[in-house]
Amino acid sequence: MGIGDDCAVLRLPPHHEVLVTTDFSLEGVHFRREWHSAASIGHRCLARGLSDIAAMGGEPRAAFLSLALPGKLPQAWVDGFLRGLLRLAGRFEVGLAGGDTAQSSGGVLADIIVLGSVPKGKAILRSGARPGDRIYVTGALGGSAAVLRKMMARPRRKLEPASFPQHFFPEPRVQLGRFLREKALASAMIDISDGLSTDLAHICEQSGVGAEIQGGAIPKAVMGKPAKQVDPRSALHGGEDYELLFTVPRRKNVPSRIAGVPITWIGRITGGRKILLRDEEGTREFRPQGWEHFK
Amino acid sequence: MGIGDDCAVLRLPPHHEVLVTTDFSLEGVHFRREWHSAASIGHRCLARGLSDIAAMGGEPRAAFLSLALPGKLPQAWVDGFLRGLLRLAGRFEVGLAGGDTAQSSGGVLADIIVLGSVPKGKAILRSGARPGDRIYVTGALGGSAAVLRKMMARPRRKLEPASFPQHFFPEPRVQLGRFLREKALASAMIDISDGLSTDLAHICEQSGVGAEIQGGAIPKAVMGKPAKQVDPRSALHGGEDYELLFTVPRRKNVPSRIAGVPITWIGRITGGRKILLRDEEGTREFRPQGWEHFK
Numbered sequence: 205m206g207i208g209d210d211c212a213v214l215r216l217p218p219h220h221e222v223l224v225t226t227d228f229s230l231e232g233v234h235f236r237r238e239w240h241s242a243a244s245i246g247h248r249c250l251a252r253g254l255s256d257i258a259a260m261g262g263e264p265r266a267a268f269l270s271l272a273l274p275g276k277l278p279q280a281w282v283d284g285f286l287r288g289l290l291r292l293a294g295r296f297e298v299g300l301a302g303g304d305t306a307q308s309s310g311g312v313l314a315d316i317i318v319l320g321s322v323p324k325g326k327a328i329l330r331s332g333a334r335p336g337d338r339i340y341v342t343g344a345l346g347g348s349a350a351v352l353r354k355m356m357a358r359p360r361r362k363l364e365p366a367s368f369p370q371h372f373f374p375e376p377r378v379q380l381g382r383f384l385r386e387k388a389l390a391s392a393m394i395d396i397s398d399g400l401s402t403d404l405a406h407i408c409e410q411s412g413v414g415a416e417i418q419g420g421a422i423p424k425a426v427m428g429k430p431a432k433q434v435d436p437r438s439a440l441h442g443g444e445d446y447e448l449l450f451t452v453p454r455r456k457n458v459p460s461r462i463a464g465v466p467i468t469w470i471g472r473i474t475g476g477r478k479i480l481l482r483d484e485e486g487t488r489e490f491r492p493q494g495w496e497h498f499k
Numbered sequence: 500m501g502i503g504d505d506c507a508v509l510r511l512p513p514h515h516e517v518l519v520t521t522d523f524s525l526e527g528v529h530f531r532r533e534w535h536s537a538a539s540i541g542h543r544c545l546a547r548g549l550s551d552i553a554a555m556g557g558e559p560r561a562a563f564l565s566l567a568l569p570g571k572l573p574q575a576w577v578d579g580f581l582r583g584l585l586r587l588a589g590r591f592e593v594g595l596a597g598g599d600t601a602q603s604s605g606g607v608l609a610d611i612i613v614l615g616s617v618p619k620g621k622a623i624l625r626s627g628a629r630p631g632d633r634i635y636v637t638g639a640l641g642g643s644a645a646v647l648r649k650m651m652a653r654p655r656r657k658l659e660p661a662s663f664p665q666h667f668f669p670e671p672r673v674q675l676g677r678f679l680r681e682k683a684l685a686s687a688m689i690d691i692s693d694g695l696s697t698d699l700a701h702i703c704e705q706s707g708v709g710a711e712i713q714g715g716a717i718p719k720a721v722m723g724k725p726a727k728q729v730d731p732r733s734a735l736h737g738g739e740d741y742e743l744l745f746t747v748p749r750r751k752n753v754p755s756r757i758a759g760v761p762i763t764w765i766g767r768i769t770g771g772r773k774i775l776l777r778d779e780e781g782t783r784e785f786r787p788q789g790w791e792h793f794k
Contacts, residue, residue: 208705210554210690211518211615213622222517223506226563226612228601233567259505268521270565270610272528306523310605315565317521317612320506327508395505410503 212301214266216321223320223327225256231311239355242284243291244365244372245312248444250289252397253318254296254376255446259395261328261385262320264378266301267293270315272308285312296378328385328450333392333411335475337451340458342377342465344370345400347425349442350434370425374446379463381448389458393450399441402492403449404479411451414476417490419483421470440481441493507596509561511616518615518622520551526606534650537579538586539660539667540607543739545584547692548613549591549671550741554690556623556680557615559673561596562588565610567603580607591673623680623745628687628706630770632746635753637672637760640695642720644737645729665720669741674758676743684753688745694736697787698744699774706746709771712785714778716765735776736788 216222229235229249240248250267257264269289273282293300298318347370355363365372377395384390392411394403400422408415424439426432434442451473452458458467474480481490511517524530524544535543545562552559564584568577588595593613642665650658660667672690679685687706689698695717703710719734721727729737746768747753753762769775776785 208626208701209622209624210551211520211557211622213555213617214517214519215619216511216517218513222509222511222614224509224561224563224597224612224614225506226565226597226599226610228565228567228599228610230567230601230603230608232604233601256505260508262506266519268519268612270521270523272523272525272608302519302521304521304523304610306525306528308525308605309527310603313525313567313608315521315523315599315610317519317563319517319519322508324510327504327506329504331503406503 212266214301214319216265219324220321221324221327223257223260223262223322224317225253226315226317227252229314229316240372241365242281243288246285246288247292247373249314249316250292251374251376251446253316254378255395255397257318257320258376258378258381259393259448260322261326261381261390261393262322263382264296264298264318264320266319267298268301268317269303271303272306272313274308274311277312322385326385328390328393330392330394330407330410333407333413333451333473334453335413335473336454337391337473338454338469339415339417339451339471339473340467340469341423341447341449342380342467343447344423344425345396345445345447346434346438346442347371347427348374348444349438350425350427353438368427370427370445374444376446377448377465380465383462384450389452389456390450391453393448396445396447396449397443399443399493400449401441401490405492407449407451408479414474415471415479416474417471417481419481421468423466423468507561509596509614511560514619515616516619516622518552518555518557518617519612520548521610521612522547524609524611526608535667536660537576538583541580541583542587542668544609544611545587546669546671546741548611549673550690550692552613552615553671553673553676554688554743555617556621556676556685556688557617558677559591559593559613559615561614562593563596563612564598566598567601567608569603569606572607617680621680623685623688625687625689625702625705628702628708628746628768629748630708630768631749632686632768633749633764634710634712634746634766634768635762635764636718636742636744637675637762638742639718639720640691640740640742641729641733641737642666642722643669643739644733645720645722648733663722665722665740669739671741672743672760675760678757679745684747684751685745686748688743691740691742691744692738694738694788695744696736696785700787702744702746703774709769710766710774711769712766712776714776716763718761718763
C-alpha cells in the first residue's frame, strides 16, 4: 500500500518487530561496470540487504531503492540492473515498495533499504555468544574475495559471472537464518560480509568473549576449471561471501545441512578476550584484517 | 535496539503500520556547498523525510542515514552536517538508528530513510479527495524557491541562512499532519515538495478528480529586509517548502491555525478532471510545472 504516496505503508504480522538495514552499492567502491554485469550489480545490491535480515533470523518484507544514475548511462544497463535485483527480490517474495531516483554527476550510486520483521524479542543479535558455545559457518568461504583477486590481477579479462556465482550472484541465507531462529539454535549471529576474521571479532566484542578457531576446519570455497580450493587468506579474511557465522550452546544439536546448505563447526567461544587460530603451524592470534573492497 | 548489529530492531506501538520513505540529498542536485551551510544541508536532508511522514499523518520513529563523503572533506563540515541533522531529529524525538558510510569519488551523497508509524488503516493517502472537498495549505508558499532564485541570480553572494529559514531550515509539519489524522479531518494529503501545481496534480490524479484554485487566496511567503512577498510564480510552482496540501469534506470545520501554523482555504475539489486556476486575469488551466532543483 502507499504506492504513489509520500510513504510506503507496510502492515507487519502482529507481535513482530521491524528490522531495518541500509547498504550502499557505489560504482568504483563496491563494483566496477567493467567487471560486473548490470544484473550482477543489481543482484549484489539487494543481496547485501537480504543477508543482513538473514543474520538476525528475520523475514524480509520489502525493499526500497534509492538510485542515482549518470545521464549518459544506456537504458539497457538500467534494465539489466533492475532485472538482477528484481529476480532476487522475487525469489524471496520481497516487493520493491519505493525509493528515490536522481541524476548522478559521478558514477552509479545505489542505496538499498530492506525492511524485515521478526517475532518480538526473537531477533538473533551479535551479543549473545557465551563461553563454551560452538562456532559454525554456512557454506564455504573465500569465493567472493578470490574472484576479486583474479580480476585485480588481470583487470582486462572479463570473467563469466555464471562460473563464479560466489562473487557475482551470492546467495543470502534467509531460510537458513530463519530456521536457526525458529529452532532457537543460535545464541549469536552475523553475516560474513567483511570477512571471517573481522566478523568473528564483531561477535566476540559485542558478546564480551573470546574464541578459538580450528583453521583446518574452515570450509574453503571451490571454483574455476579445473575446480580448485581458494587460497587460505581469502577464506580467513575475504569479505562479501554473505555466509552466516553463528554460535550455538554446546548442548544443542546442529544439523549438518540446513535449507540445503552445509553447516561446519569451526571452533568455540572462550571466556578470554583473545581470538586464537589453531592450525598445523601452531596457535596464533587471529586478528581482523580489514576488508576494503577495491579502490 | 540492534546498534552494532546487522539490522536495527524497532518496536512499534501495537496495531500500528510502518511508514517508510527514502530521499536522496546529492551535492550539485539538491544542494551546493557554496550556498548551503553544512548544518542547513543536514537539516534539509532529514526534513525531506520527516515531511513525508507528516504528509501521511504519521509519527516519525527512527531515521537511517547512508552517507558517502569525498576523501578531502574537512571533518568540521561533517560535524556541522550531523549537528544540523541531529538537532532536527532531537526536536522530533527521532533517533538516528543506523545507516551506512562510504567514500565518494564525487561530491557528498546522502540518502535519508525515515521510518514512522500510524494506527492501522489511518494513513492519509493522496487518493482520498472527493468532489466538493475543500482544499487547504499550511503556512505560506514559495519562500524556498524564491531564495533559490536569488542565489541563482547572484551565485557568489552568500545568503545568511537564519534570515531565510524557508529555504535553509524548512520546518516539517509533523504535529500538524498528526492532528489532521487524529481528528479525521483530511480526506487526502501530500507535502509540497515539488510545488503546489505539481503536488495538487498528484492528489487529483490519485483521487481521480479535478480542482479549482482561487489564485488570490494562495498564501505567499514573506521574506527579506524590507519584508516582501515572493513572486507569484514561486508560490504557484516552487518546490521544497514542505508545507502540507490537504483536502477536507465540506461539512467538517478546519481551525484557522493548527500547531501554531496558519491554515488557508485555497479552493475545492471538482468532479471533472481539469485543474483550474481563477484569479483577476480570469480562469485558466493550472498545469504542473516541473520543479527541477538547480543544475
